[in-house]
Amino acid sequence: MSEIAELPEGLWYQPDVDTSQIPAIAGVEAVRSIRVPARVEYLYTPGRAPTRFLRALAEKRIMGERCPVTGKVYVPPRGVSPVVGLPTEEQVELGHRGTVTTFCVVDIAFTGQVTETPFVSALVLIDGADITLHGLIQGIPPADVRPGMRVEAVWVPDDELSTSFENIRWWRPSGEPDVDPDTIREYL
Amino acid sequence: MRDVAIVSFAQTVHSRRRQDVNEVELIQPVIQEAKERVGLDRHDIGFTCSGSSDYLAGQAFSFVMTLDAVGPWPPISESHVEMDGAWALYEAWVKIQTGAADTALVYGYGKSSPGDLPRVLSRQLDPYYFGPLWLDSVSVAALQARAMIDSGKLTQRQMAETAARSRAAAKANPFAQVKGDFDVEAILAEDCLADPLRRHDCPPVSDGGAAVVLAADDTARRLVERPAWIRGIDHRVDSHNLGARDLTRAPSAALAAHEAGVSGGKVDVAELHAPFTHQEAILRAEIPLDGAEVNPSGGALAANPMMAAGLIRLGEVARRIIDGSADRGVAHATAGHCLQQNLVAVLEGDG
Secondary structure (H helix, E strand, O other): OOOOOOOOOOOOOOOOOOHHHOHHHOOOOOOOOOOOOOOOOOOOOOOHHHHHHHHHHHOOOEEEEEOOOOOOEEOOOOOEOOOOOOEOOEEEEEOOEEEEEEEEEEOOOOOOOOOOOOEEEEEEEEOOOOOOEEEEEOOOOHHHOOOOOEEEEEEOOHHHOOOOHHHEEEEEEOOOOOOOHHHHHHHO | OOOEEEEEEEEOOOEOOOOOOOHHHHHHHHHHHHHHHOOOOHHHOOEEEEEOOHHHHOOOOHHHHHHHHHOOOOOOOEEEEOOOHHHHHHHHHHHHHOOOOOEEEEEEEEEOOOOOHHHHHHHHOOOOOOHHHOOOHHHHHHHHHHHHHHOOOOOHHHHHHHHHHHHHHHHHOOOOOOOOOOOHHHHHOOOEEEOOEEHHHOOOOEEEEEEEEEEEHHHHHHHOOOOEEEEEEEEEEOOOOHHHOOOOOOHHHHHHHHHHOHHHOOOOEEEOOOOOHHHHHHHHHHOOOOOOEEOOOOHHHOOOEOOOHHHHHHHHHHHHHHOOOOOEEEEEEEEOHHHOEEEEEEEEOOO
């Protein structure tokens, strides 16, 4: 199959088979490897809470959901509060700004990456949420990104909005002063 | 050995597609109901064990996503098996035997609807010889049914009778998916899906789940008036190589039944996890059930949520002991193709 790469030498090892010990296959060249293409397809449905989240995103709104016991707001919601195991039913509209809690600078290119290296991959605590969300940071040299930095969402143009998390292209500095590190300590 | 009992059981209403919910939304109400039936909350559970399959979800570590439903914070003692929840129950039973827990929550779930189930299940075959043939699960079962018929152990009419009896029994099961009165002659007049299996010989494709609460000794007695004590439980495996087996037999089921002590008393009710009609005949020959009522729930022919259908057999027997309608019952769960792996438990009530 042309689309499948050759096995790299040295990574896979098949010990030699001493076929002389088995009369029926004496002198037969041992099979060292086989290729078995496999494909199974799935049609996903996101479920109730993620559907609510995705439909709101298409309207350029970020909706979290509140734990009925602790009051914590989760985004993206999965439908159940991960701390108490009860359904989340109250939707909470979140801001379009947030705070970088942690980040890393990606210097090595990889298949499928969406921006040029180096780029910054960060966890952003969206205003009003109690859990961080993964996002890219643009509009600032990677060396200047820091925990506590305030950022704002950069959306795709309105006519490209869809029920997709890719509506938020990335986050960029909002120009606000950094937050006190103590206020994000819980989310690290 | 500690006395360990099933004290609570809950299941979903099984259906062909639950596209409205994701897995955690599917199983959360069932977990909550199983705990609330015996007045427990998450802090009262000593050990949690689940059964599910990434091949059904199409996602690696998919069970982690459903852990939200147990509220695992502060950190809990938890485990998972990539098998039917019946095997999760076995692990929980062992955990309680070690003294590390007095109670356990066990659940199993599967949404088969996102994928093509017979094709997904073909991935249970070995990757070198059978797997590349993409032999789907219905075709593999048909090989076994053909072996049963050719050996003279079973007729297609008897298979149709099992289908009709199971779906009729399921009329009393509010959680069943395929139920009703079916005519044996009409079934036999249908074309085969995979010769000699007709549609009626096959289980439905189901989305669903189930949960059970286990408790030991006085804890069990405190939670429920009549605990369903697990008097014996054992699981065994036959060869993975279909060509190395006599497909008309399931020696691992017979051995598990022996080790679980099935023949130690009268069996009032048995729930056998036989997804295909001919498999019930194999299990009846391997497990000494005498005059027991078999599959009053309709069995896997009435609802077959993958990774839960075996656990449901345990729950269905336990339910009948807890409510006093049975004194001693046998529950069986299977996994793999052609009844390759089998678990048997004997459940009893007091007095």
